[in-house]
Amino acid sequence: MNDLTQCVVTPKVKLDGFDSLGVGVHRASTIVFESAEAYATRGDRGDDGYTYGLYGTPTTRTLEAKITALEGGLRTFLVPSGQAACSLAILPLVKAGDKILIADTAYPPVRDFADRDLTKFGIEVEYYDPTSLSDLEARMDERTRIVWCESPGSTTMELQDIPAIAAIAHRSGALVGCDNTWATPLNFKPLEHGADIVAEALTKYFSGHSDVLMGSITVASEDLVGAIKATLGRYGIGVSPDDASMVLRGMETMGVRLKHASQAASVICDQFAQSRLVGSVLFPPRPECPGHHLWKRDFSGSSAVFSVIFTPEATPHVADALDVLNTFAIGASWGGTRSLMAPMPVKRFRTARPWAGADLVLRISIGLEALSDLQTDVAAFLTCIAQAAGTDRADDQNWVRLQQK
Structure with a gap:
């Protein structure tokens, strides 16, 4: 090879015999394929296949897998912040004419997102008393797509009865999402208590050192995977493998x-x-x-x-x-x-x-x-x-x- 080419082309390194406790940092935008056929059929690799850096690297997939196991879920998506986790757990699953019920004690930026953006898309937003099951039931109707919870509530720490809320929501065909940042899955597992979606601000206890911004969305059902994955792709949302490695270390x-x-x-x-x-x-x-x-x-x-x-x-x-x-x-x-x-x-x-x-x-x-x-x-x-x-x-x-x- 010409010297200029050797500067660009890196030989494949065999990892046999190298087994580090730390997860390797895999940085990538382009993923290359061994043949034209492999490239043409790259969609057949499925959700766990590698096709482009935006959709995952071995580093980010490792973090997703660890969080999925902790949450007791089916699949996890990484996003750039905790607020992104909340907004992107909601946005892919609602459309014009739908209604969302949000706990009155939710994280204030979630309210801002709902009032400014969801309403702009033709989605009705209502807030319910997080401590009153009767208030929630009274606000439910056939258009309600999501009931959003945060337990305990932001700043004022009201606890919510997630199993009872899930029963009410599911009777009407609505999903339940929960911001679980305060507890982390070490102290509370919303999916095991009836929630369908859980959002975490990995910025906080997961990373643990006030130097990383990241969030996660974990879902309990395969039915929710496609909509969230497609939305993240259309919006071009991904996370840095370097940041993912720091969260892995913090965990x-x-x-x-x-x-x-x-x-x-x-x-x-x-x-x-x-x-x-x-x-x-x-x-x-x-x-x-x-x-x-x-x-x-x-x-x-x-x-x-x-x-x-x-x-x-x-x-x-x-x-x-x-x-x-x-x-x-x-x-x-x-x-x-x-x-x-x-x-x-x-x-x-x-x-x-x-x-x-x-x-x-x-x-x-x-x-x-x-x-x-x-x-x-x-x-x-x-x-x-x-x-x-x-x-x-x-x-x-x-x-x-x-x-x-």
Whole structure:
């Protein structure tokens, strides 16, 4: 070969005897074929065959297979983010004239997608009270194609009775989709509880290090595969094998990270609950959390994300007090190694189940730092709020010292 040609043509490498624990990163756009006939019949390779990089490489297919097994599903599709997972789990399965019912506590960007895009395509969008089966039943009709769930609900943590919702939806011929990002399939498997589609933000606990954006859609039925696959192809949606390899690596420690972080979250929840600056702590494992009995019945564990509602006197000072944090970072998303706090508005994202409290809920994600450092940070945070509110809160500091002893 000419030197220029040798720069371009790479000999095939035999992998006999090389068996790495890590999954290889296979980057590709073009897939080549051994003959003209193989190219002409490439469609016969089926869903698991390789035809073009956009439709999968050995790296992305490995990640899909691992997620499918965890979810107890039939097939998984990878998309560029958690929001993409939610929107692309819905869009391929609805058409003009259909209706979709969405839990009122769903992730706010899902509402935005539904209100701006689905309605533009002639799809009717309604929101239902996620805690009321009677409200859901009243809104069901023959045009309802999908009932969308998120359990627990975004920010305010309401649990949904997925088996009962699935029974109602399926009686009317509707599908059930569920955003399972909070729990991950390690703590809850929606498909095993009656859902037809599950979406995950792999950005969070799966990758686990706040440096990858990716989402997954897993389906329970072969009937759903073709529509989703075709839509992803038409829209040109794929993921990087490099990013997929990072999610594969993150998955290997997801179990221990979740266990450690959820245990720490329980302690930090108690610390907040001890303060008279706090009205309530929203964390499904806590008995006072809405739907706790459903969490206890259906979930095998918890993630480390919870929310805090402050008293009316304390609420105006919460945002400014974030500036005293040293160990916690201020930021959106969650599920990484770093603990985060983020004040979240609620009222404008509720229609079927209006939010009666203050329009500031503090969402907290516990990471992997030393628990004592997190406790110290929370104590300083609460003290700052107390001082701004003109309240003596020395007992919050004493709580931390007692716990550390």
